[in-house]
Amino acid sequence: MSPKISVIIPVYNTESTLHKCVDSILNQSYEDWELLLIDDGSKDHSAFICDEYAQQDKRIKVFHKENGGVSSARNIGIDNAEGKWITFIDSDDWVERNYLSNLYQNDENDIVASYYVAEGWKEWVSAPFKDYVYNEKQMKEFLTDCLLKFIFPYGKLFRHSIIKRYNLRFDESLSYGEDTLFIYQFLQYIKSVRISSEVTYHYICYGIGLSKQNFSWRIYWDILEKLLKAIHNLEHIFKWDGKEICNETVMLIIKRYIYYISSIHSIPYIRKELISILKSSVIKEAIEGVKVRSWKGKFINWLMLHDYLWISAILLYLKKRKS
Structure with missing residues (x-):
């Protein structure tokens, strides 16, 4: 029997944070999930750590690939996911025990979203969402109220059948903003959204990023x-x-x-x-x-x-x- 939720975690050289990330999934109060660890050609001990977890819990699957970036890793996860719902977590982040149970409460909506705690830069907790469900007739209101807050894939639950039906993928040609683009493309096919005021995702922020790359x-x-x-x-x-x-x-x-x-x-x-x-x-x-x-x-x-x-x-x- 297929799991209800597929958790996809791209992994690249995050041996120092990977244990905390994966352990936060193993400790979930909601247990009907599978975990897909996508090792994106890690050069540290991340790949070994992934394999160790897979040996400990049959719900964990590991995929090793040559380094191709976070988008290619997430796409491998999408291709192999069996759950009715998909959520994405970064391997240097972690989630609270009720993360999955808060997102998954029923099968009625096409996407569910909550906000996050940002840690490590200017630490703050922000919950701009109120508990609310936007139905098909309220999509204009949703787009006006929430679109600019829907720019990150984490803290969200995506209906897998929509991703599969329309062959949605993360754009591997992009080095920036590919996650926002994926979400905006997904939203084209939805009929309802549930947003939650609960903050259960911890995003580890290292500043503005990108400074080591020469982006034109x-x-x-x-x-x-x-x-x-x-x-x-x-x-x-x-x-x-x-x-x-x-x-x-x-x-x-x-x-x-x-x-x-x-x-x-x-x-x-x-x-x-x-x-x-x-x-x-x-x-x-x-x-x-x-x-x-x-x-x-x-x-x-x-x-x-x-x-x-x-x-x-x-x-x-x-x-x-x-x-």
């Missing part, structure tokens, strides 16, 4: 184009106006890129990049159209439109150097 604006632009396309599809399917969400998505990507380049590149490079970015009509329309309440946000947008944003980037650059 082309990479950010690629994911931005795909995210905007997915949002436009949601607009068409649910007869919903997503213009404001599109603008906010553009701004999120821009700010992420500005922070990134200001932390590793020279001031002349920063200015050159920003001048080039602001030539895009999509970018300018988003800056002009996004609704900003704070005076700081309005000032930053003014700097963008008047080609002075590089001043803010310099401040970030100097702050990073000082720290």
